[in-house]
Amino acid sequence: MKIHSNGDNPGFPSVPLDLLRDEALSHFSGVPETQRDVRTALPYLSFIRFTRPTELTRGILEPSMCLVLQGKKKVLIGSEISHYGRGSYVLSAIDMPVSGQVSDASLAEPYLGVRIALDAREIAAQIIEHKLAVPKNSQPRAAAYVEAADAELQDAFLRLARLLKKPRDLAVLAPLVKQEILFRLISARNGGLLAQTVLAHDQEKGVNQAIHWIKTNYAEPMHIEKLAKTVSMSVSNLHHRFKAITVMSPLQYQKQVRLLEARKLLLGGSIEAATVAFKVGYESPSQFSRECRRLFGASPLQDMEYLKHHELDQ
Numbered sequence: 001m002k003i004h005s006n007g008d009n010p011g012f013p014s015v016p017l018d019l020l021r022d023e024a025l026s027h028f029s030g031v032p033e034t035q036r037d038v039r040t041a042l043p044y045l046s047f048i049r050f051t052r053p054t055e056l057t058r059g060i061l062e063p064s065m066c067l068v069l070q071g072k073k074k075v076l077i078g079s080e081i082s083h084y085g086r087g088s089y090v091l092s093a094i095d096m097p098v099s100g101q102v103s104d105a106s107l108a109e110p111y112l113g114v115r116i117a118l119d120a121r122e123i124a125a126q127i128i129e130h131k132l133a134v135p136k137n138s139q140p141r142a143a144a145y146v147e148a149a150d151a152e153l154q155d156a157f158l159r160l161a162r163l164l165k166k167p168r169d170l171a172v173l174a175p176l177v178k179q180e181i182l183f184r185l186i187s188a189r190n191g192g193l194l195a196q197t198v199l200a201h202d203q204e205k206g207v208n209q210a211i212h213w214i215k216t217n218y219a220e221p222m223h224i225e226k227l228a229k230t231v232s233m234s235v236s237n238l239h240h241r242f243k244a245i246t247v248m249s250p251l252q253y254q255k256q257v258r259l260l261e262a263r264k265l266l267l268g269g270s271i272e273a274a275t276v277a278f279k280v281g282y283e284s285p286s287q288f289s290r291e292c293r294r295l296f297g298a299s300p301l302q303d304m305e306y307l308k309h310h311e312l313d314q
Contacts, residue, residue, distance in 0.1 A: 006084035006146050016154035017087055021069040023161040024049070024112045033107070037115075040164050042174055048113040056101040058295065060260060063118040065091040065185060067149055067157060071111030072104035075146065078247030082146040087154070091185065092144035093118065093197035095211060096246060097256040114157055116181065120198040123182055127195055132186060134195040142247045143197045145190050153184040197245070206231040207241050210250060218257045219281035224250060259295050262288070266304045273300040 024047045027038045031049075038047045048066065056076070072085035076099040084090070085104065092098075105111035127134060149157075160177045163170045186195050197204060209231040214222065227250065228238045242250050258280045265276045277288035277300075289299050296303045 006082065006088040006148055016151060016158045017069060020067075020114065020154065020158045020161060021112055023158070023164075024069055024114060041167070041170060042160075042164070044117040044119075044178070045160065045164075046115050048111075048115055050102045050105045050111040051107045052102075053105055054102045056099050058097065058099045058256070058260065060257070061090070061092040061096045061098045061100075061144060063092055063094060063120060064115055065089050065118060066113045066115040067154075069112040069114060070109060071102065073100065073102050073111065075100045077142050077144050080142075084146045088146055088148050090144070090146050091118075091190075091194065093120070093194050094143045094208065094245065095215060096142070096144045097248070097253065097260070098144060114161065116157075116178075118182075118198075123186065123194070123198045126179060126182055127186065127199065130183075132183070132195070134186075134192055134199065141190075141193050141244075143193065143245045145193065147188055147190050150184070150188070153181065153188070156180045156184060204241070204245070206233040206238065207245050210238060210242060211246070211253070214250060214254050215257055218254055218261060219279065221281070222251065222254050255291060256295065258282070259292060262292070262300065263296075263303065266300060276300070 027040070027047045028035075028049050031038060033051050036049055038049075040046060050071070056074075067089040068084060068086050070086055072083065073090075074081055074083045075090055077096070082090075083103070090100075102111045126132070156177055160174060160181065163174050163177065185191055210227055210233075213227060213230065224235055224239070228235045231238065233241070239249060242248075242253070246253055248256070262276045262280045265271050265279065266273065271279070273288070274285040277285045280288075282288040282291070292298070292300045292303060
């Protein structure tokens with residue numbers, strides 16, 4: 001297992017980040033402590049707050065980028081653990097099962113972040129329209145990573161946040177600032193990985209299609225030969241490329257999606273564990289319980305009670 005540490009990002013000016021933190025805090029004024037995110041007038045932009053550390057929890061990281069404004073966090077992507085904090089961000093170009101934990105937060109100094117949802121088609125269109133150079137990665141990398149934000153990216157986020165207070169300017173200027181943010185993400189040190197993923201070359205397109213099929217049909221039996229044929233790839237190529245991008249096999253990906261969906265159903269409180277097991281595709285409650293213990297370290301009911309009492313973010 002590899003461990004990386006970005007920590008705070010002292011190499012860049014802190015003024016834009018300080019001002020952006022203040023903007024985030026203003027959006028949480030009067031918001032209950034238990035509410036962990038605030039949506040904005042821009043559907044793709046939101047602010048995040050945690051007033052205390054959390055346990056390490058699993059979930060699906062949707063295509064997005066989240067910049068830390070205050071506090072610290074760690075994320076487990078495959079076998080790599082990254083510790084990062086103020087001035088760094090985590091980015092995922094695809095739906096990626098990961099584990100995350102807020103490690104530094106308090107009521108006096110909460111963990112704060114700003115999140116922007118990513119649209120692969122929008123990024124690809126910008127790369128093609130402006131003929132942006134896309135550096136090649138020498139080795140396969142998971143399509144999620146931690147990166148340090150430079151001053152220009154911080155400043156772009158600050159300008160976008162300030163536009164929320166100017167409704168007349170928002171409709172005209174926000175799309176331009178968003179394009180700048182995407183450009184700076186593509187131009188960053190790991191931006192080539194983001195660009196290569198969203199451009200969806202033949203092999204990556206097949207993997208993206210396989211991911212979509214699994215997420216849509218997670219309760220259905222999965223036959224790898226049939227899935228490979230559906231996405232026009234050989235079995236070996238699908239398995240190799242899928243694992244290179246998601247750091248897990250298609251079967252492992254399906255198991256995580258099933259168990260995370262089961263967790264949501266159980267937290268709803270209206271369905272019994274046995275019913276949930278069949279609903280998400282397991283042949284028996286005992287099989288469901290075994291898989292749950294392997295992933296979460298507890299039986300379905302124990303896991304549900306733990307989550308309810310600890311108010312973990314899912």
